[in-house]
Amino acid sequence: MSTVLDLISEPWTQVFMRRAFLVALFAGIVCGVIGTFVVLRGMAFIGDAVAHAVFPGIAIGYVLQANLAIWGGIAGVATAFTVATVSQNRRLKEDTVIGVFFAFAFALGVVLVSTQSNYTGDLASFLFGQILGISDADVWIVGGVGAVLVVVTLLARKELVAVSVDREMAAASGLSVFWLDVLLYVMVTLAIVISLQAVGNILVLALLVTPAAAARMLTDRLDVMMLLAACIGGAGGVGGLYLSYHHDLASGGLIVLVLTTVFFLSWILAPRHGLIAHRRAAQRHSEGLVLEPALDENDSHL
């Protein structure tokens, strides 16, 4: 048994691993909670766009040698606001607007980073995460911003639900649908910014969408879904890091692979809505169809 305990406790002796665990845990929890709305509103593409839009901000921070998370946040929020505004005009579909913006933002980021010499190594750390090179300040930022995001989500929960189930009715009742959209976009942006260091720019979408998607398979209640998504996200982050530590493989990639495994398992095994449960239900149904006429026949004989 001691060997198993060693495997679990050993990484915690290293300072850089302790920070990595905390960041992965916080990022997973926050993305699970916010991602619940991303999944339910069908906003995965928006999440992807914001993730890419954060990039030029990080590039500016990098060029100026300033705080990357803050500059990433500014760029992401600006993009989220622009998308929310432009998409109120229904002539262009939302996904078209997003497609235009996020490619632009990403291109801008690549050009900005390329102004620096020896940029390929840094580019790689932005794109794929740098969870082992996290500072104490980063841990505090992730924890603090994450806590604020979870609290705001819970405070605005009933308004977010009202807008999600029926925009027209929400608008007719006097809720500001536009500002609630902006709020949600900004929260998605901040969740992405604080999670970038864990898994990187390209894979951050998985942290936002995959735990919530897995949770959706398991429940029909919003609060339970948020809780499950947070647990799956947090556990997936920590689990992926363990695998990464013991097998010396890319941490961001492993976190996403662990989360995806959880998603597939719940997709197949979910008690009511999983693949197996549906197969069983279909089987029972077809057996029932065979049985019913037989009963009718008995009835007619009586």
Place this chain on the structure above:
Amino acid sequence: MNDEPVLVLQSVTVRLGGRIAIERVDLTVGRRDLVALVGPNGAGKTTVLRAVLGLVPLEDGAVSVGGLPARRARAAIGYVPQHHAFAWDFPISVAGVVMTGRTRAIGWFRRPAAPDREAVEEALARVGMVELRARPIGELSGGQRQRVLVARALALRPAVLLLDEPFSGVDLPTQEALSELLDGLVAEGRAVLMTTHDLAAAAETATRLCLLNRTVIGEGSPSELRDPALWLETFGVARSRQLLFALGVSE
């Protein structure tokens, strides 16, 4: 009109994308009134409802509810949209949906209190959905979904109830149950305005019909509107035996 006016539209004109959708619409719905807006596709039936709800800007005219401008009387208006306007795949229970009707009334940063829960229970009882209160909405039948949407509108205890095509896409027993429910609400003293292109249902359920084709062409109780010319003008057809047969106004 049977009673004092509750919902009043005065010469309401709405322009949508440069085109005039409804023009100088005058309409009054009183307590114990059930008015059916009847007209062909594109006549502006839904636009009338959206104008009342404040979802489209008025180019001209005014809408008032209980003597107040509609903008300031939002809590007095209940709205039942068409089924497809609602996200039925959202993980929420029947009672949860009904509570969303009170979101604005509860206010920011507050949780539903006892009066809110009472209003939800009352609305659920009114539509006969109390036993299904905890059921996830994804598991409801079409008729049950419609009753949930009606209950959500009733959760505000509105003076006016607006329904958009409540009879379309539901089977006969559901239509019957809905008619009964609407009759009951009207008897309680509510004002009801619905759009429909189901003429038979309109003639049977409504206390008054409003024939609409961009503007009001005729208005009155079903028995008062027996002039085929009005109907033919509303629907923009020269002569339709089917239409007149459906109405029972053919010679």
